Amino acid sequence: MLFLDFLINAFAFGITFLYGSTGEIITEKAGHLNLGIPGIMGVGGACGCAALNIMCAAGNLPPWLIVIIGLLAAFAGGALMGLLYSFLTVTLRSNQNVTGLAMTIFGIGLTKYLFYTLAKKPANSETPVIHYLKALDYYRFPFAGQKSSLVYCGIMVFLGIAIAIVASIILTRTRVGLHLRAVGESPATADAAGINVTRYKYVATIIGSGIAALGGLFYIMDYQGSQEAYLSIEAMGWLSVALVIFSLWRPYLSIIGSFVFGALFILASYLPVFGVSVNMATSNLIKTLPYVVTILVLIVTSIINRRENQPPASLGVSYFREDR
Amino acid sequence: MSRASTKEPLIHITRRSTIAPWKGIVIRIAAIVVAFLLCSMLAYFLIGAKPADFLINFFQGLFGINRMSANIRLWMLAKDTAILLLIALALTPAFRMKFWNIGAEGQVLISALAAAAVTYYFGDKLAKSEWLLLLLMLAASITAGIIWAVIPAIFKALWNSNETLFTLMMNYVATYFVAFCLVKWTPDSSSVLGILDHGHLPTLGNDYILILIFTLITTVFMFVYLNYSKPGYEISVVGESTRTARYIGINVKKVIIRTMILTGTICGLTGFLLVAALDHSVTATSVGGLGFTAIIVAWLAKFNPFVMILTSLLLAALNQGAGQITSSFSVSTALPDVMIGIILFFVIGCEFFIRYSIHFRKKAHTSVVQEKGDES
Numbered sequence: 001m002l003f004l005d006f007l008i009n010a011f012a013f014g015i016t017f018l019y020g021s022t023g024e025i026i027t028e029k030a031g032h033l034n035l036g037i038p039g040i041m042g043v044g045g046a047c048g049c050a051a052l053n054i055m056c057a058a059g060n061l062p063p064w065l066i067v068i069i070g071l072l073a074a075f076a077g078g079a080l081m082g083l084l085y086s087f088l089t090v091t092l093r094s095n096q097n098v099t100g101l102a103m104t105i106f107g108i109g110l111t112k113y114l115f116y117t118l119a120k121k122p123a124n125s126e127t128p129v130i131h132y133l134k135a136l137d138y139y140r141f142p143f144a145g146q147k148s149s150l151v152y153c154g155i156m157v158f159l160g161i162a163i164a165i166v167a168s169i170i171l172t173r174t175r176v177g178l179h180l181r182a183v184g185e186s187p188a189t190a191d192a193a194g195i196n197v198t199r200y201k202y203v204a205t206i207i208g209s210g211i212a213a214l215g216g217l218f219y220i221m222d223y224q225g226s227q228e229a230y231l232s233i234e235a236m237g238w239l240s241v242a243l244v245i246f247s248l249w250r251p252y253l254s255i256i257g258s259f260v261f262g263a264l265f266i267l268a269s270y271l272p273v274f275g276v277s278v279n280m281a282t283s284n285l286i287k288t289l290p291y292v293v294t295i296l297v298l299i300v301t302s303i304i305n306r307r308e309n310q311p312p313a314s315l316g317v318s319y320f321r322e323d324r
Numbered sequence: 325m326s327r328a329s330t331k332e333p334l335i336h337i338t339r340r341s342t343i344a345p346w347k348g349i350v351i352r353i354a355a356i357v358v359a360f361l362l363c364s365m366l367a368y369f370l371i372g373a374k375p376a377d378f379l380i381n382f383f384q385g386l387f388g389i390n391r392m393s394a395n396i397r398l399w400m401l402a403k404d405t406a407i408l409l410l411i412a413l414a415l416t417p418a419f420r421m422k423f424w425n426i427g428a429e430g431q432v433l434i435s436a437l438a439a440a441a442v443t444y445y446f447g448d449k450l451a452k453s454e455w456l457l458l459l460l461m462l463a464a465s466i467t468a469g470i471i472w473a474v475i476p477a478i479f480k481a482l483w484n485s486n487e488t489l490f491t492l493m494m495n496y497v498a499t500y501f502v503a504f505c506l507v508k509w510t511p512d513s514s515s516v517l518g519i520l521d522h523g524h525l526p527t528l529g530n531d532y533i534l535i536l537i538f539t540l541i542t543t544v545f546m547f548v549y550l551n552y553s554k555p556g557y558e559i560s561v562v563g564e565s566t567r568t569a570r571y572i573g574i575n576v577k578k579v580i581i582r583t584m585i586l587t588g589t590i591c592g593l594t595g596f597l598l599v600a601a602l603d604h605s606v607t608a609t610s611v612g613g614l615g616f617t618a619i620i621v622a623w624l625a626k627f628n629p630f631v632m633i634l635t636s637l638l639l640a641a642l643n644q645g646a647g648q649i650t651s652s653f654s655v656s657t658a659l660p661d662v663m664i665g666i667i668l669f670f671v672i673g674c675e676f677f678i679r680y681s682i683h684f685r686k687k688a689h690t691s692v693v694q695e696k697g698d699e700s
Contacts, residue, residue, distance in 0.1 A: 033488075035426075088669065092676035097424055097488070098623045099672055101616055106665020112658030235496065242489050284504040291493040291500075298493075302485035311486075322339065 005149045006270050007263070012152035013223060014262030015160040019215025020240025021247060021254040022164045023078075023208040028244060029171060030204035031184040031314040032089055035100025037212050038237025039107015040081045044213020045220040045230060046114035047077025049132040052221065053118055056131035063138040067155065070135060070221075071214065078213020081107060082206040090201045093318035108234050111216075115230045136225050156218045161255060163211055168252040180204055184312030187319035197319060215240065239265075242294040245301065248309045264290040336683040348678050355674035356638075359667040366666070371653045378649065385648025386641055397644070403532040403602070404640035406539040407594065409632055411618035413539075413546045414590035416627050417583045419619075420550065421563040423480065425584070427491025428591055429615025430498035431472045433608075435595025437502050438468035440520065440606040443599070444509055447522035457523050462596050469592025470585050472498065477584030481577035495615070502608045517605045525601040535597055542590060547629040549586075559583055620668060642667060 020037055027034045034040075051073030055066045085103055088094045119130060140154035171177040182190040183200045191197050219236055220229040243261060247254035268286040271278045278286065301309055364375040373381075386401060388394035411428050418425045439461040450457040472494055479485035506517055528534055550556040558579050561569045566576050598610060617639055624638075625631035646660030 035488075084669070088673055092673050093679075094672045094675060095623060097426070098620055099669075101426070101619055102665055102668040102672060105613075105616070105661055105668065109658045109661025109665055113656050113662055116656035116658060238492055238496070242493060245486060245489060279507075281504050281507040284500045284507060287503075288497045288500045291496040295490060295493050295497075298485050298490055299479050299483070302479065302483040305483065320337075320339065322337075 002273060006266070009149035009152065009266055010263035011259050012149060012157055012262070013266055014258035015157045016215045016219040016223060016236050017240045017243045017261050018160045018164055018254055018258035019218060020212045020237060021243035021258065022167050022251045023210070023212030023215070024241055024244045025249055025251055025254065026167060026211065027205045027208035028249065028315055029180050029184045029312055030201045031187060031312055031317065031319070032201060032205055033096050033100065033316045034085060034205065034209070035097060035241065036081065036085050036103025036107060037241050038234040039104040040078045040209045040212050041216030041237045041240070042111030042230060042233045043081050043107045043216070044074040044078035045216030045233060046111045048074030048217035049221055050114060050118060052132040052135040053130065056134045066135055067138050070217065074213050074217035075210040079206045079210040082209025085209065086202045086205040089318065090198055093320060096316050096318070104234070111230055111233065119227060130227060132221060133225055136221065139222050152223055154222060156214070156222050160218065164251040164255050168250065171251070181312070184314060187314055191321060212240065239290060239294070246294060246297045248301065249311060261290050264293055332685050334685050336685070337680050338683065340679060340681050343678055351674050351677050352671065355670040356667065359670035363663045363666055367649065371655050373649070373653050381649050381652045382645035385645040399530060399532050401640055401644055403535060404644065405637045406535050407598070408614055408618055408621055408640055409636040410539050410542060410590060410594045411614055412621040412632050412636055413542050413629060414587045414594065415618055415622045416546060416629065417550060417559055418587050419622055420627050421559045421579065421583060423580060423583065424488045425473070425491045425587060426488055426616065426619060427472070427476065427494045428618055429611050429613070430495035431469050431588060431591035432595045432598070432611045432615060433502060434472045434498045435465040435469040435592040436598045436606050436610050437505060438464040439523070439596045439599040440517070441505065443520045443523035447520060451522055454522065458525065458600060461523050461600055465596035466589050466592030469595060470588035473584045473588030473591060474581060477581050481580040499608050502606060506607070517607070519604045523600055524604060531601060535601055538593065538597060542593070543629050543633065550629070555582065624671060
């Protein structure tokens with residue numbers, strides 16, 4: 001029973017990575033390596049929480065409206081960051097690695113600033129009034145027991161899986177997906193075939209960033225449900241980027257990958273429950289597991305080196321039509 | 325043919341082959357000025373700071389309010405610049421061969437840990453021969469830095485593993501490894517190591533001069549190494565095209581591994597300086613994101629070691645000035661990151677205007693083109 005609880009918890013935790021990696025896969029399929037994902041997830045979480053804070057403070061709003069607007073606000077926050085990234089890398093053709101890192105510095109800073117502002121003490125009272133965590137109940141199902149990890153499996157968990165499956169189908173089974181993959185593999189060829197490369201790159205990056213931003217909202221407001229969760233969002237973002245390689249650029253595989261990452265991440269806190277005694281020092285070593293496993297996967301996939309398991313051919317390269 | 329299809333677009337972008345150096349400088353300075361104005365407007369809306377107050381506080385952060393604080397501030401700035409420059413110098417050779425090492429954070433951190441470990445275990449035993457202890461620390465730091473840098477390089481060389489994420493993951497492994505050691509070393513598991521008693525570098529005048537000397541030597545060395553040495557030339561060729569490199573008989577695998585050993589060595593030196601000259605201790609956040617900022621420093625300078633002095637000064641100054649604004653207006657410490665982000669966007673974006681020129685459609689010209697288009 002304990003083990004089942006562990007598995008469910010791992011699954012729920014992994015959804016953070018699932019959102020992030022699904023978004024990043026869509027972006028990378030358009031040929032853009034977005035290293036700003038940690039910042040985007042943070043800003044998405046902050047925007048979602050800010051919107052929830054306002055709505056919960058207002059009161060008397062129907063729960064379904066709060067849920068939907070919360071999701072939309074997070075998506076919009078991420079999409080705006082995606083727009084900024086696309087403008088810099090698609091239109092201005094900046095270096096994608098550097099732009100992405102700048103996005104992360106900016107995004108994490110903005111996230112911390114927004115949460116700091118949310119938690120600010122009002123002039124007339126001693127303690128800050130934080131409302132956004134009240135929305136937590138609306139995102140979760142009432143029938144889940146309070147003690148088991150089932151409580152984490154709310155609306156956003158299923159939304160994340162649905163998005164990953166839909167993204168997989170669109171990428172591999174539709175014309176839009178085919179065009180998008182063509183843009184990522186060889187933008188010059190796609191351009192010659194009459195595909196609007198710029199539009200595909202923009203739309204893919206913006207939608208991808210929006211999806212990743214939902215992961216930030218899920219992690220901060222839903223899974224952790226705490227006021228300090230935003231401080232650890234950056235590591236989650238980087239792991240999401242790593243999960244893209246783990247899942248070989250396939251959203252449906254990242255469902256499994258996110259579960260594995262989730263399991264590795266919470267393992268350190270579950271081992272004492274299973275009866276394995278872990279001291280504080282060793283638990284720090286166990287926490288390196290998700291990163292070490294990612295490295296191992298990186299190595300294994302590069303040794304096997306199958307053609308279908310490679311990143312999009314033009315990943316990281318800016319496209320300028322007049323270049324030969 | 326329809327008229328619409330032959331219409332000249334409103335904006336036509338072409339790649340510049342060359343640009344006058346002064347134009348490049350003007351564009352970059354203009355970008356920074358515009359970014360500053362935007363930041364001061366943002367500060368006005370967010371925290372109600374008047375633009376003049378904003379700028380005054382920013383520069384007070386850099387130069388202090390009187391002579392004594394100016395002295396301290398400028399030395400702080402010099403120290404921050406030097407450390408940032410050292411890490412950027414470490415990254416440069418790898419970046420020149422398009423090896424995207426974003427793991428300097430971890431490489432410096434693990435070196436700092438190694439130096440601290442030597443002091444922790446041998447500090448008392450070698451208390452009489454401080455020089456031997458320092459040499460041992462330096463050796464340990466450089467070894468640790470090389471190990472952390474060369475592991476991704478080996479896999480990149482042998483199987484072309486993605487180095488960007490590999491080095492990134494190594495950062496987190498280093499962070500948790502530091503956390504592991506700190507719990508082990510502190511008797512009550514408080515993880516606060518405190519100031520180590522031994523292994524302090526001698527101070528020449530003040531704590532920072534020695535660091536500046538080390539940095540200057542490394543800068544000159546790197547400039548010569550990259551521009552006037554055979555290994556430096558091989559790095560450039562590998563960066564341009566690995567196929568060409570292989571064709572003219574360069575052992576690409578050897579170049580990748582050798583270059584990352586150099587990166588690890590300089591990261592090791594930086595980690596050593598952090599422990600032996602500055603902090604005399606180590607925490608999981610000893611490097612504090614400088615490993616990432618250094619990537620931007622190196623890239624902005626187009627990987628030229630001497631230009632990097634300017635770009636690292638710029639970023640260190642931004643940090644220090646924005647930090648002053650945080651304390652004067654008592655706002656979140658995250659605001660400087662937001663401002664640095666905005667300024668970086670402008671500086672990164674302005675490169676477009678240096679590499680490309682924009683031609684707007686001219687009215688009279690358009691009709692001519694349309695007629696010609698119909699004929700063809």
